[in-house]
Amino acid sequence: MRALLVLLFGLCLSLPATAARLVSTLSNETVEITSSFDGERMTFFGNIAPDAGAEQRYVEGPFHVVVVILGPTQDRVAREKTHNFGIWLNTDQVTFRRFPSYFHVLSSTRLGDITTLTTLTDNLILPESYAMAPNASGLVKTLTFGRELIRLMTQEQLFGVQESGVNFLSDTFYSAQLTLPSNAPPGPYIAQTYVFKNGEIIARKSEGFAVRKIGFERFLAQSATQFPLLYGLACVALALFTGWLGGVIFRR
Numbered sequence: 001m002r003a004l005l006v007l008l009f010g011l012c013l014s015l016p017a018t019a020a021r022l023v024s025t026l027s028n029e030t031v032e033i034t035s036s037f038d039g040e041r042m043t044f045f046g047n048i049a050p051d052a053g054a055e056q057r058y059v060e061g062p063f064h065v066v067v068v069i070l071g072p073t074q075d076r077v078a079r080e081k082t083h084n085f086g087i088w089l090n091t092d093q094v095t096f097r098r099f100p101s102y103f104h105v106l107s108s109t110r111l112g113d114i115t116t117l118t119t120l121t122d123n124l125i126l127p128e129s130y131a132m133a134p135n136a137s138g139l140v141k142t143l144t145f146g147r148e149l150i151r152l153m154t155q156e157q158l159f160g161v162q163e164s165g166v167n168f169l170s171d172t173f174y175s176a177q178l179t180l181p182s183n184a185p186p187g188p189y190i191a192q193t194y195v196f197k198n199g200e201i202i203a204r205k206s207e208g209f210a211v212r213k214i215g216f217e218r219f220l221a222q223s224a225t226q227f228p229l230l231y232g233l234a235c236v237a238l239a240l241f242t243g244w245l246g247g248v249i250f251r252r
Contacts, residue, residue, distance in 0.1 A: 020059045022195055022203040023047045031180060031211045040180045048172040048195055048203065064107070064114045064196040065166045065174045068125055071102025072187030078145040094137045094145040096130070101185040102158050103127055106165030106176045115199045123194065127159050157181040186211045
């Protein structure tokens with residue numbers, strides 16, 4: 001009898017966490033950048049409910065929620081500068097493919113208290129996960145340059161982790177707020193929300209929004225990418241005209 005109880009207890013421990021579904025949304029589907037753009041506050045909120053077809057009418061916690069906001073990806077080059085004979089030169093570099101231009105994490109508590117480091121890394125929840133991606137430069141060199149790249153982007157407010165950024169308003173309803181900086185790169189963004197229970201992911205959901213330039217800023221951005229030669233010539237002509245006009249005004 002005792003052996004049977006031990007066996008049943010072990011089976012209960014081995015069962016996966018109760019499946020749940022996440023009903024969530026965000027405040028803005030489009031963030032418009034104008035000449036006076038100084039940032040935008042985004043709100044993410046949702047409710048944890050039983051999975052479709054489940055017999056239970058409610059879910060039991062405690063739960064933890066992690067929201068990962070990922071901006072458009074691009075190839076980035078991290079360079080090392082050294083001082084040689086009185087001159088600063090680029091002596092080494094590492095190229096990171098499909099590196100996020102914006103990455104921010106909001107969580108209901110410390111990430112280390114929510115789940116294991118392996119789970120965080122495998123699901124690309126940590127900023128350092130992108131510095132550990134396979135690279136021809138080798139693991140050690142990639143990690144070294146990747147951490148410095150993340151540090152620099154954190155100083156520019158493009159990378160960040162807020163381990164108290166998610167607040168539970170009830171046992172299952174949460175809310176999170178994020179302020180996009182004024183230098184947020186335009187393009188498509190993804191907000192990936194994870195629900196954890198007992199260290200395991202029991203639900204996840206992805207939602208997208210866009211950051212785009214409008215008005216004259218959009219015209220300049222499109223001109224620079226679609227007609228680079230004409231854009232460059234126009235900039236040179238404008239600079240010459242401005243210099244000439246300044247000289248005429250100050251001469252008088």
